[in-house]
Amino acid sequence: MVLPQASELSWQESETAVGKQKKRGGPGAPANAVLFLPPVYPIFDEQLSLFNVYTCMTILIIAILCACVIYFFFRNKRFRGATKHEKLPDELKIILNTQVQYYQKLNKNDKERFENQVNDFLKYIRIEGVGTTVTDIDRVLIASSGVIPIFGFPGWKYNNLTNIILYPDTFDQEFQFEGENRNIMGMVGSGYMNGQMLLSRAALLKGFSSSLGRGNAAIHEFVHLLDKSDGETDGVPENLLPHQYTVPWLKMMHQEMHLIEAGKSDIDPYACTSEAEFLAVAAEYFFKKPDQLKHKHPEIYRSLSQIFGQDPALPASTPVN
Numbered sequence: 219m220v221l222p223q224a225s226e227l228s229w230q231e232s233e234t235a236v237g238k239q240k241k242r243g244g245p246g247a248p249a250n251a252v253l254f255l256p257p258v259y260p261i262f263d264e265q266l267s268l269f270n271v272y273t274c275m276t277i278l279i280i281a282i283l284c285a286c287v288i289y290f291f292f293r294n295k296r297f298r299g300a301t302k303h304e305k306l307p308d309e310l311k312i313i314l315n316t317q318v319q320y321y322q323k324l325n326k327n328d329k330e331r332f333e334n335q336v337n338d339f340l341k342y343i344r345i346e347g348v349g350t351t352v353t354d355i356d357r358v359l360i361a362s363s364g365v366i367p368i369f370g371f372p373g374w375k376y377n378n379l380t381n382i383i384l385y386p387d388t389f390d391q392e393f394q395f396e397g398e399n400r401n402i403m404g405m406v407g408s409g410y411m412n413g414q415m416l417l418s419r420a421a422l423l424k425g426f427s428s429s430l431g432r433g434n435a436a437i438h439e440f441v442h443l444l445d446k447s448d449g450e451t452d453g454v455p456e457n458l459l460p461h462q463y464t465v466p467w468l469k470m471m472h473q474e475m476h477l478i479e480a481g482k483s484d485i486d487p488y489a490c491t492s493e494a495e496f497l498a499v500a501a502e503y504f505f506k507k508p509d510q511l512k513h514k515h516p517e518i519y520r521s522l523s524q525i526f527g528q529d530p531a532l533p534a535s536t537p538v539n
């Protein structure tokens with residue numbers, strides 16, 4: 219004898235119940251049908267619906283929480299990625315500490331910012347030697363020359379420069395670094411040499427020697443690039459100098475040129491070559507001997523401070539804008 223399975227009974231009861239349920243209250247429905255119907259199935263349906271609603275809500279809440287966690291994780295990762303800098307190797311930091319006076323005068327935070335910018339510079343600008351091997355000192359001094367003029371403009375990069383060619387000494391118009399009549403210490407390429415800068419190592423090293431004059435040939439060339447960033451190398455970096463200061467700056471420049479020509483100024487006579495050269499030569503002085511320039515030429519110092527967004531004569535130089 220095979221006993222009926224509980225599930226079979228249930229199924230039969232279920233069929234009956236459903237059938238009766240459908241008939242409940244219907245025309246001709248037997249009165250006792252209602253009596254035998256336990257209110258199990260409607261309640262079960264309600265419970266099932268409630269269960270589904272709670273399940274869906276729970277899944278939805280978990281999904282929202284997961285989405286939030288993922289969003290904040292990636293946002294923070296992106297944020298850290300944007301601000302985190304690879305540290306400048308210690309051996310290069312030592313060169314900054316011993317050979318770059320501008321860096322030595324910075325406060326702790328600015329020193330770190332400077333190191334980061336030097337590191338970035340060395341990553342996006344290629345430096346090659348012609349007739350010489352580029353050393354770490356060369357690389358750090360070139361990068362410093364590039365960072366110094368733009369230190370007042372966080373995030374600024376030399377988009378008009380891709381590589382720098384270092385010659386062992388001064389060179390001539392034919393790029394010969396041996397023989398007579400070599401007087402070029404640096405130049406910014408144009409035409410087919412667009413995006414390139416040529417520098418003399420001898421001039422580079424001299425520029426960072428505090429005992430050797432007020433000049434810095436490498437800074438000079440980077441200032442030409444800054445000047446050029448508005449489209450013209452004309453001594454008036456219009457994207458850096460507010461429009462109302464343009465005319466006073468040109469007037470001041472021309473007055474000083476007359477004084478230089480008359481032998482009444484300590485600014486290098488090469489500044490009289492053009493307005494562009496005046497800006498570059500005055501900038502060398504501004505960054506190499508800021509206290510002296512501020513003392514001897516306070517108005518020129520103030521204009522350059524506006525142009526470069528820096529006040530290097532202060533004990534701890536910080537951007538002024």
Ligand SMILES: [Zn+2]
Nearest residue numbers: 438442495498
């Ligand atoms: Zn020049």
